[in-house]
Amino acid sequence: MINIGRSPLSVSQLARIVFENEEIVIDEDVLNEVDVNHQFLQKFSQNKLIYGINTGFGPMAQYKVSQDSLMQLQYNLIRSHSSGSGKLIEPALCRALMVARLGSLIQARSGVHPEIIELIALLINKNILPCIFEHGGVGASGDLVQLAHLGLMLIGEGEVHYQNAIRPAAEVFAENNIKPLSIHVREGLAILNGTSAMTGIGCLNIAKSQTLISWGIMLSALTNEVVEAYNDHFSTELNVVKHHTGQLKVAALMQHALEGSQMIRDRSEHLYNPDNIGHDVFEDKVQEYYSLRCVTQILGPVYDTIAHAEKILTEELNSVNDNPVVDHVNHNVFHGGNFHGDYVSLEMDKLKIAITRVSMLAERQLNYLLNNKLNQKFPPFVNMGVLGLNFGMQGIQFTAVSTVAENQTLSFPMYVHSIPNNNDNQDIVSMGTNGALLTKKVIDNSFEVLAIQLMTIVQAVDYLECQTSLSPLSAKVYHEVRAIFPAFKEDQPRYKEQRLVREYMEAHAPLKAFEA
Incomplete structure (x- = not known):
């Protein structure tokens, strides 16, 4: 159980309530305290x-509402704004x-009756959820508009999600002996x-982003491992001289992921050894391509972006974002604009740009593995069948590339899309919910790409027959993936296996990148 109000809510607690039904x-x-606040108002x-x-509300605020219509005014607001599409x-x-x-209302600065707190908590625990539309x-x-649809459910109207069906709220409330909000x-x-x-x-975007970057780091480590890259680019000594928290954290996580690997090479044993440099031209690249060598510098800023977004969203989650206060x-009662979503909107735009970068890095590493002219190690498309007759991972690469392209388009910020409305009362707006929904799409897309x-990496491992040379953590990931995606030579549709691998990745973080 999670006690709401004893201490500030965290992103991880919210995720556990949502995904683990705590x-x-x-x-x-x-x-x-809520009751004291209500009585005061x-x-x-x-x-x-x-x-x-x-x-009245918004630009209609200059109109006074008669005493006998005050309760009806509140119902009118909920019903009139339940207009999503x-x-x-x-x-x-x-x-x-x-x-x-709930996180906002329990701050006891909204003047509400405790009944609404108890009702929302009850509905969350019973998993009775409002039908809310994306647009509005x-x-x-x-x-x-989105919160009006929450209000519509609370007063026992509209539709709800309940037991994998969409049903009238009034019907579900009656079935569960729940009294609608007064x-x-x-x-x-x-x-x-x-x-x-x-x-x-x-908050859910942040929780999923934390899992995603864990995989981004793990797959970057695995890619370096199967191509037998050098170890200095993720060393502490190289990264500590650039003073960014995220870069150092990514370097440490890569070191952890590759601990015990027999495939990662020590530069000092190869290129610093006089016995190995008696050539004018070297078959191996002295330095790896950027998508392999610059992982800490690319994923470091992503890590820092996720960490900052978590800080801001946690503050918002535990804030009074109501008006008046x-x-x-x-x-006293203070009028202002704590409902404005700029803090969240800006963080969501930054987050989706950062996550798009994760998908771009993954696509470049994927391309390196699939292009035999670049890696000079694997057959084209890591094809373990008959070249020309079979296609290996060729078909599924198209999906990765098109998905990354969509991410790049979706990453244009919503924060700068302010359109005045509400008779120009709302003359500058945040578009934060649009931004959060687009960020979710980018995150979901990125899981597909990764x-x-x-899938390509484990095919590469089987081609090299290097399972016993992997680091323990890499070997663990390899075996878990192979349990749902067996090695193949003959061509078959891969979309179902791709979905299984994606679902496995969404449910498991191979590296503990962030504290719970």
């Missing part, structure tokens, strides 16, 4: 004009969104005003 428990002190709002409590967001992302909204949020006055003061606005869609999706400690690279 149960949420709400700290009793949190509920008490009820008293403070008497005989005052406060946005979203007795006014396009594809439904995957249920896992909806679950992450709910955890993120501009990420400025919060993820209004509006007390401003629960409608408190649900909608916030960055929880982009934040929840963004109900401050019972200072006895899966193809891994």
